[in-house]
């Protein structure tokens with residue numbers, strides 16, 4: 001595989017951009033080697049600047065539910081751009097977008113658009129604090145909620161793979177109000193609540209975790225968590241930045257049958273443009289400025305191009321409910337193929353999947369929380385990643401990330417991927 005142009009660009013990039021990338025996990029640090037610079041994408045595939053073709057299973061880290069450049073999103077963008085790129089005044093499509101979100105997600109009665117998942121999660125914690133008058137909140141070890149200071153404490157995703165689960169630059173003061181619980185462990189929640197009586201504003205959780213690899217939440221755990229939050233008047237926040245519109249039109253909360261008080265969105269909701277959103281109970285959302293005192297704002301929030309792309313994506317989802325069965329079938333096919341291969345090579349690696357989010361952990365233990373996830377052999381993952389890459393399969397360059405299947409992945413793509421998986425395992 002020729003990668004000279006990528007190498008050259010990376011050398012140049014490192015002179016001007018920290019680590020040569022604008023988001024850390026892109027840099028291949030945890031798998032070794034240099035990142036590839038991508039030139040264009042179409043459907044299930046993308047091409048790097050040296051002309052190599054890959055079947056893409058990152059989908060821009062989640063947004064591309066329909067693969068790259070689906071015509072209905074590109075058309076929506078083309079017609080929106082004719083009218084201008086930003087006004088800083090309300091537009092009709094923001095109303096349509098908000099209506100559509102509340103239709104698809106019943107727990108969301110009102111919604112505010114922002115520009116990233118990070119902004120969405122930050123804003124929900126502020127809203128919960130403003131609403132309850134309490135200051136502390138609980139997050140779970142291994143869950144990632146973006147890069148706001150008080151979330152970067154035992155966070156997942158890039159923070160986890162780079163070995164900086166708690167980042168320098170986060171003050172003690174900031175960390176003091178973040179309480180840490182264990183995923184799928186209700187006892188850890190009860191303990192924190194009893195030792196911080198009437199001080200906890202919110203619990204934020206990835207209702208299906210995707211940033212310590214994919215870890216399913218247990219039904220009993222999430223039901224108990226909902227009940228405890230009701231009893232203690234704690235705002236339950238589902239961070240659906242990854243799972244929203246990915247695992248079902250109504251997100252993880254639809255699958256789990258649990259209504260959170262607030263939810264956060266990003267990734268798919270922007271149709272590939274930088275968008276986030278948060279919403280939930282009217283009573284809480286009305287505390288947000290200008291209807292209430294909790295300040296939250298954004299120069300480009302509800303941007304017309306971002307709304308055009310996001311609205312096209314959500315409208316497609318609404319009009320084509322069958323895509324979730326299609327995604328389930330494709331993803332199950334891939335998972336079965338992987339499991340057959342594992343059997344053939346005598347390995348029993350943990351394979352976790354919820355719909356089109358999947359993760360193969362390089363550990364033979366059951367993975368159901370952070371501690372079991374980090375038992376994975378990340379150096380083996382690095383080898384596997386490069387074996388797959390050499391066979392034209394682009395996976396996340398880090399163990400603790402999800403593999404995303406899109407509607408654009410064809411049977412042929414999946415067959416090729418399963419063959420590459422088998423050869424890769426045999427070579428390791």
Ligand SMILES: *Cc1c(COP(=O)(O)O)cnc(C)c1O
Pocket residue numbers: 116117118119121144145146147206210211239240241242266267276
């Ligand atoms: C990606 C992600 C975020 C952060 O979103 P950005 O748009 O990268 O700021 C937050 N929470 C979860 C669950 C995510 O997967």
